[in-house]
Amino acid sequence: PGCENVCYDQFFPVSHIRLWCLQLVFVSTPTLLVAMYVAYRNHNDKKRLLQGSGKSSFLSNKGQEEELETLKRRRLPIAGALWWTYACSLVFRLLFEGGFMYALYVVYNGFQMPRLVQCDQWPCPNLVDCFISRPTEKTIFTVFMATASSICMVLNMAELVYLVAKAVTR
Amino acid sequence: MLTLHATPWQLVKACHMTHGARLRCFTLKWAANCRGGQRGFLLLWIHIHAKPAGQHCTLRCLLCLLHLLLSRVTNPEPKMNWASFYAVISGVNRHSTGIGRIWLSVLFIFRILVLVVAAESVWGDEKSGFTCNTQQPGCNSVCYDHFFPISHIRLWALQLILVSTPALLVAMHVAHRRHVDKRLYKLSGRANPKDLEQIKTQKMKITGALWWTYVISLLFRIVFEVTFMYMFYMIYPGYKMIRLVKCDSYPCPNTVDCFVSRPTEKTVFTVFMLAVSGVCILLNIAEVVFLVGKACSKHLHNAGDTTMGAWIQQKLCSY
Numbered sequence: 001p002g003c004e005n006v007c008y009d010q011f012f013p014v015s016h017i018r019l020w021c022l023q024l025v026f027v028s029t030p031t032l033l034v035a036m037y038v039a040y041r042n043h044n045d046k047k048r049l050l051q052g053s054g055k056s057s058f059l060s061n062k063g064q065e066e067e068l069e070t071l072k073r074r075r076l077p078i079a080g081a082l083w084w085t086y087a088c089s090l091v092f093r094l095l096f097e098g099g100f101m102y103a104l105y106v107v108y109n110g111f112q113m114p115r116l117v118q119c120d121q122w123p124c125p126n127l128v129d130c131f132i133s134r135p136t137e138k139t140i141f142t143v144f145m146a147t148a149s150s151i152c153m154v155l156n157m158a159e160l161v162y163l164v165a166k167a168v169t170r
Numbered sequence: 171m172l173t174l175h176a177t178p179w180q181l182v183k184a185c186h187m188t189h190g191a192r193l194r195c196f197t198l199k200w201a202a203n204c205r206g207g208q209r210g211f212l213l214l215w216i217h218i219h220a221k222p223a224g225q226h227c228t229l230r231c232l233l234c235l236l237h238l239l240l241s242r243v244t245n246p247e248p249k250m251n252w253a254s255f256y257a258v259i260s261g262v263n264r265h266s267t268g269i270g271r272i273w274l275s276v277l278f279i280f281r282i283l284v285l286v287v288a289a290e291s292v293w294g295d296e297k298s299g300f301t302c303n304t305q306q307p308g309c310n311s312v313c314y315d316h317f318f319p320i321s322h323i324r325l326w327a328l329q330l331i332l333v334s335t336p337a338l339l340v341a342m343h344v345a346h347r348r349h350v351d352k353r354l355y356k357l358s359g360r361a362n363p364k365d366l367e368q369i370k371t372q373k374m375k376i377t378g379a380l381w382w383t384y385v386i387s388l389l390f391r392i393v394f395e396v397t398f399m400y401m402f403y404m405i406y407p408g409y410k411m412i413r414l415v416k417c418d419s420y421p422c423p424n425t426v427d428c429f430v431s432r433p434t435e436k437t438v439f440t441v442f443m444l445a446v447s448g449v450c451i452l453l454n455i456a457e458v459v460f461l462v463g464k465a466c467s468k469h470l471h472n473a474g475d476t477t478m479g480a481w482i483q484q485k486l487c488s489y
Contacts, residue, residue, distance in 0.1 A: 001301045002429035006413060013434040021288045022442075025279060032275060040268070123303070123427065 030089035299431025313417035336387035
């Protein structure tokens with residue numbers, strides 16, 4: 001008893017599912033940075049608008065409400081500090097995606113799930129064969145997730161190149 | 171009116187139509203049938219891509235989806251209803267400083283979400299996977315109980331609940347202030363519904379007694395976090411999960427080897443949660459410093475000749 005636990009722990013330090021979960025959490029976080037920055041900018045603009053209209057009282061209530069609504073719904077052009085925030089978020093996304101794919105590759109020696117692993121850790125007697133459940137299905141899903149991850153990386157890189165090119169031409 | 175007792179589909183439909191969040195219908199239909207680890211991923215996708223047409227909208231739609239997904243869990247064990255917890259705590263979001271909002275996001279995304287989606291499945295088989303090298307009945311249970319007085323998952327859940335509770339103090343204070351304002355408005359005769367609505371939705375400035383409540387809640391948060399980290403260290407020294415424990419409590423014969431399931435994965439998650447805990451403590455300390463700094467600079471800027479006592483008096487009395 002105990003051999004199973006020990007062998008499992010030796011060959012699967014972190015399960016694929018947990019790795020992908022953490023990867024998704026980390027990769028989605030930079031987007032929040034951008035959202036927070038946009039909210040912060042909107043908040044500042046709203047404050048400025050309200051202060052401005054407070055000083056000049058000839059602006060009607062309805063006009064002010066309309067301005068506030070447009071402020072909430074407008075799409076900010078990606079320029080200035082927003083450009084830098086967005087570019088940083090893209091770089092971080094790329095780093096996290098690449099980092100996690102590399103971690104998966106290193107921990108599991110490639111993207112294929114072996115059918116049989118041989119284990120000779122204590123307390124297993126001599127050499128012991130351990131069998132993994134559904135290896136082919138797991139390989140298919142690992143390859144699928146790796147492909148989706150690389151597509152995301154390619155898209156992020158394309159977006160970064162596009163942003164830089166647009167800024168340079170401007 | 172969205173309540174937690176409506177069925178998940180009612181909540182989702184109400185969300186979609188009244189608040190106009192850009193949630194994809196087909197994704198939601200898929201959400202109704204998805205289970206297991208997929209729900210966490212879907213949750214995150216929806217959170218990121220729901221149109222930020224206002225905090226209320228995004229938060230309510232997230233609440234809808236949380237309720238929808240959690241109510242579909244087919245796990246026989248009763249699960250903690252994080253959806254209602256989220257609803258209560260995110261109400262405080264409006265009245266926090268910027269750093270407070272960052273803290274709240276870190277809390278929800280890196281701690282609660284990771285706990286619910288990933289950590290609970292890692293610790294799921296901790297009792298059934300705990301094997302001892304003996305046939306003696308009862309030895310397994312006794313050894314497990316000796317080495318794991320309280321599981322990591324339960325400790326983290328308690329920590330999250332206790333750490334989020336001081337935010338309720340702030341929410342209660344804000345509600346009290348609003349109530350007083352409404353009464354004042356009514357007494358002064360300006361009782362048209364538009365003004366009353368405005369009181370409900372306006373953001374409170376963190377001044378006066380609210381400042382003190384906020385700072386005290388921050389201090390409590392820091393104290394709870396540090397206490398739990400210390401408790402963790404006391405119960406599980408070194409934060410590392412051991413592979414093998416040697417047990418000799420009655421009724422185990424002599425000394426028995428017991429093996430823990432998935433020790434490395436548990437160590438990884440323990441270290442991760444510890445790191446995020448540390449980040450949260452730093453954020454809270456930064457927020458305290460920021461608030462105190464702002465108050466001091468305002469005091470120095472405003473009045474040159476008021477005494478300290480008068481300043482404290484003013485702070486406590488300005489409602």
